[in-house]
Amino acid sequence: MTEHVVADADEISDGERIIAQIEGREIGIFRKDGEYHAFLNWCPHQGGPACEGTISGTNESTFDRDSLELEVCWENEGNVLNCPWHGWEFDLKSGDCLAPRDDQLPTYPVKTRDGELVVEL
Numbered sequence: 001m002t003e004h005v006v007a008d009a010d011e012i013s014d015g016e017r018i019i020a021q022i023e024g025r026e027i028g029i030f031r032k033d034g035e036y037h038a039f040l041n042w043c044p045h046q047g048g049p050a051c052e053g054t055i056s057g058t059n060e061s062t063f064d065r066d067s068l069e070l071e072v073c074w075e076n077e078g079n080v081l082n083c084p085w086h087g088w089e090f091d092l093k094s095g096d097c098l099a100p101r102d103d104q105l106p107t108y109p110v111k112t113r114d115g116e117l118v119v120e121l
């Protein structure tokens with residue numbers, strides 16, 4: 001892997017992102033709760049620009065088969081990345097797709113060194 005300095009670490013406020021070009025790839029680098037996470041700006045559904053989507057929460061639901069009651073709750077506000085093309089949802093820290101659960105955004109190691117953001121590709 002090769003290290004790439006992409007920005008000063010303080011250029012990204014918590015809950016925000018930048019999109020960097022590294023070796024011909026668009027990489028979204030997110031800051032969440034003081035940690036940095038880097039994903040390929042490519043959705044495993046149909047290749048949309050997942051890293052350009054909104055950051056929000058998601059609906060979690062439970063269904064009781066006996067009473068036929070459905071309960072829907074808004075969860076994980078600020079921790080879910082929504083692909084702008086068709087709304088697939090990804091965990092902002094791991095890149096895991098919330099449904100279907102076996103998909104994931106391609107991820108890259110990212111760290112800070114001397115105040116700079118460094119992505120390994």
Ligand code: FES
Pocket residue numbers: 043044045046047048049050083084085086087088
């Ligand atoms: S391309 Fe991302 S949800 Fe379809």
